Amino acid sequence: MDRDTVTEILDTAERLVQVRGFNAFSYADIAATLGITKASLHYHFPSKADLGRALIERYSGRFGDALAEIDAAGGDANAKLAAYAEIYADVLRDHRMCLCGMLAADYDTLPDPMRAAVVSFFDRNEAWLVAVLAQGEREGSLRLQGSERDAAQAIVSGLEGAMLIARPYEDVSRFESAATRLLRSFAAQSNPV
Amino acid sequence: MDRDTVTEILDTAERLVQVRGFNAFSYADIAATLGITKASLHYHFPSKADLGRALIERYSGRFGDALAEIDAAGGDANAKLAAYAEIYADVLRDHRMCLCGMLAADYDTLPDPMRAAVVSFFDRNEAWLVAVLAQGEREGSLRLQGSERDAAQAIVSGLEGAMLIARPYEDVSRFESAATRLLRSFAAQSNPV
DNA sequence: GTCTATAACGAGATAGAC
DNA sequence: GTCTATCTCGTTATAGAC
Numbered sequence: 476m477d478r479d480t481v482t483e484i485l486d487t488a489e490r491l492v493q494v495r496g497f498n499a500f501s502y503a504d505i506a507a508t509l510g511i512t513k514a515s516l517h518y519h520f521p522s523k524a525d526l527g528r529a530l531i532e533r534y535s536g537r538f539g540d541a542l543a544e545i546d547a548a549g550g551d552a553n554a555k556l557a558a559y560a561e562i563y564a565d566v567l568r569d570h571r572m573c574l575c576g577m578l579a580a581d582y583d584t585l586p587d588p589m590r591a592a593v594v595s596f597f598d599r600n601e602a603w604l605v606a607v608l609a610q611g612e613r614e615g616s617l618r619l620q621g622s623e624r625d626a627a628q629a630i631v632s633g634l635e636g637a638m639l640i641a642r643p644y645e646d647v648s649r650f651e652s653a654a655t656r657l658l659r660s661f662a663a664q665s666n667p668v
Numbered sequence: 669m670d671r672d673t674v675t676e677i678l679d680t681a682e683r684l685v686q687v688r689g690f691n692a693f694s695y696a697d698i699a700a701t702l703g704i705t706k707a708s709l710h711y712h713f714p715s716k717a718d719l720g721r722a723l724i725e726r727y728s729g730r731f732g733d734a735l736a737e738i739d740a741a742g743g744d745a746n747a748k749l750a751a752y753a754e755i756y757a758d759v760l761r762d763h764r765m766c767l768c769g770m771l772a773a774d775y776d777t778l779p780d781p782m783r784a785a786v787v788s789f790f791d792r793n794e795a796w797l798v799a800v801l802a803q804g805e806r807e808g809s810l811r812l813q814g815s816e817r818d819a820a821q822a823i824v825s826g827l828e829g830a831m832l833i834a835r836p837y838e839d840v841s842r843f844e845s846a847a848t849r850l851l852r853s854f855a856a857q858s859n860p861v
Numbered sequence: 862g863t864c865t866a867t868a869a870c871g872a873g874a875t876a877g878a879c
Numbered sequence: 880g881t882c883t884a885t886c887t888c889g890t891t892a893t894a895g896a897c
Binding site: 711 | 880881882883884
């Protein structure tokens with residue numbers, strides 16, 4: 476069964492944004508990749524802002540699904556954090572930046588609906604991490620110094636930054652090393668970093 | 669005494685890249701800001717790639733100067749790392765992303781000379797941090813678990829990521845909190861984070 | 862739902878006068 | 880060193896046939 480056109484458009488546009496940024500791809504790029512016309516794209520997504528918003532919502536939804544799967548697997552907090560970092564690593568292995576990390580760089584040029592969706596993505600990640608960090612403190616597998624919220628923000632920032640810098644070097648191990656170090660700094664044993 | 673035109677062009681373009689990204693500003697934007705024509709800009713910087721390269725080289729040079737000043741002040745490694753993070757914080761307070769952090773996001777779309785200059789910026793930062801971390805281990809003010817090189821990369825990544833995420837929230841304290849936590853994870857006392 | 866055709870605009874860049 | 884004028888191309892977006 477064929478993937479439908481909307482899915483193909485979103486898949487193509489998603490990759491373009493993650494690799495090039497929102498202001499460095501065009502409807503012509505998508506049309507050429509899929510072998511359809513720009514006019515057809517505008518039928519499905521009237522404006523580029525519409526397309527951008529759909530991209531973030533789909534990405535954010537899939538990210539939420541991945542977090543739910545981690546919870547369902549039922550490991551301890553350290554295992555959950557490692558699985559969380561692995562989501563990022565998989566994106567990077569495909570030579571992509573996190574969609575919303577890339578859009579954070581483009582933030583000043585984004586239409587308002589896209590801005591709100593980007594911030595919402597980070598808020599959802601932070602909320603999930605706060606819960607995992609709280610679990611870790613309860614079970615004794617993590618030991619935090621500041622608030623769970625501050626620690627959660629540091630994790631998101633650290634992983635996004637590690638992706639951002641690893642990409643020019645085309646070196647996934649650069650990301651993995653920074654991610655491991657970051658998460659280890661929250662583990663109950665094996666400090667200092 | 670007037671600043672010369674080249675300086676005004678670079679100052680204006682630098683801000684535009686740091687706020688909007690390399691693909692989201694134009695010669696027309698600079699011309700409008702300075703009250704000159706696009707043709708005049710092309711006299712000083714024939715192509716946008718020329719302008720971009722000049723921006724990185726000036727930025728990288730000034731960054732190097734700031735690092736030399738930190739060394740000249742002669743504090744311990746913790747003080748140097750705090751001063752290093754403060755450079756980033758000052759950029760963020762002006763509502764800007766690090767120039768090269770922004771260009772790292774744009775990396776796939778950059779002309780080759782700009783790519784090389786961006787990587788060189790990160791290499792220089794990493795080299796300076798490696799020296800500071802080595803100093804910290806010698807004087808006992810820092811205690812690292814992995815290599816100095818890995819730790820240096822984690823610091824660059826962490827600070828760039830914290831800037832990237834803090835900007836959509838327009839919240840410098842978000843950066844400061846992540847930066848403090850990051851640097852504390854290297855200090856000899858006061859683990860865990 | 863996809864097409865052809867085109868509008869309307871902005872981009873980077875150049876020629877040549879002053 | 881700055882200007883006017885222009886070129887060429889790519890961009891988002893729309894109208895209307897099929």
